Amino acid sequence: MVNKVVIVGGTHGNEYTGVYLLEKYHEYPHLLKPKTFELEYLLANPEAFKHNRRYLDRDLNRSFKQSDLKDPLLSGYENARAKEINDQLGPKGDARVDMIIDLHTSTAPMGVNLVLTQTDTFHLMLVDYVQQRMNDVTVTLEKQQDHHFLMTVADRHVLVEVGPVPQGQLKHEVFEKTEQAVQLIAEFIEHYNQHRLPQPSESIDIYEYFGVMYLPTDPLGNICGMVHKNIQDRDFQLLKSGEPIFHLFNGEDEFFEGEDCTISFINEAAYYDEKKAFSMSKKQTYHIG
Structure with missing residues (x-):
């Protein structure tokens, strides 16, 4: 109750x-x-x-x-x-x-x-x-x-x-x-x-968080790039290895090198204080009952 x-x-x-x-x-x-x-x-x-x-x-x-x-x-x-x-x-x-x-x-x-x-x-x-x-x-x-x-x-x-x-x-x-x-x-x-x-x-899909990707920074810890337009607004979509995730101020791109995963909180304004770029999760299926 x-x-x-x-x-x-x-x-x-x-x-x-x-x-x-x-x-x-x-x-x-x-x-x-x-x-x-x-x-x-x-x-x-x-x-x-x-x-x-x-x-x-x-x-x-x-x-x-x-x-x-x-x-x-x-x-x-x-x-x-x-x-x-x-x-x-x-x-x-x-x-x-x-x-x-x-x-x-x-x-x-x-x-x-x-x-x-x-x-x-x-x-x-x-x-x-x-x-x-x-x-x-x-x-x-x-x-x-x-x-x-x-x-x-x-x-x-x-x-x-x-x-x-x-x-x-x-x-x-x-x-x-x-x-x-x-x-x-x-x-x-x-x-x-x-x-x-x-x-x-019978079951439900749940995204279980396992990590965070941080914005690119220079040796002094200053932000030196931004979230790439390729992933902007793709919350709860799949990010594949090799996709561009950051565009640096020097014109170069950085690419995702991890295992394919789901991303969310992409470019979340609240997380700029910690320089977080997006959260990473894996979809799991849970049986109900």
Whole structure:
């Protein structure tokens, strides 16, 4: 039974969709009124939102490892905020709430991306339920031993990431898709609690992340090229060995030398602080049930 659910927005302060969807639900509570579970809302990073920044001192969505939450020496706004959220919703590992739905956006044209950290039957059935009822839904998996995502404070969780939308902006289509995904997740939880879930698919394809490609840099660490037009906007498509991936300022191209893989978050604006060019994943098929 899922009794308490929290919808989180503004984990990154310049991703406005989640923030304003929470405001919409506050103003029009009848739009999301579950019968079998309690619903709460949380604006995760209000200071970053106020300053229209992804974060102030540290990425809040990388601040929820148990080791970090228990470290009294960590300073800065996001480290303090992570501990506050853990106290409010957790503690992680024995949380007060049963499930967290964390709302995000991307500057990359990835459509609707449902992010999991685990592949038990509940979570597989959840993402399958949404994928059966929405177009352009991709499921990704990011496993870690001691996970840093905010949503992992609760045992059950899903991250909804929709793009493309620029940072610090609302976009009707992205807002609409996010709202539809949230409605379907809430609907799934209602059916789950009432033991009335429809028959799921036999299996589901999930893209499991295994690495990151970084932008080209010179010996001083300065960016010396850009994502090649050959791969721009090819989120969740196959990248083959030998394809050009970077165009250098000196006019030369760099080519992909690894095994064929799926790429996403291509030229994501939020990742320029770490000089990340794109994420790499492999498609895996999971049996449901």
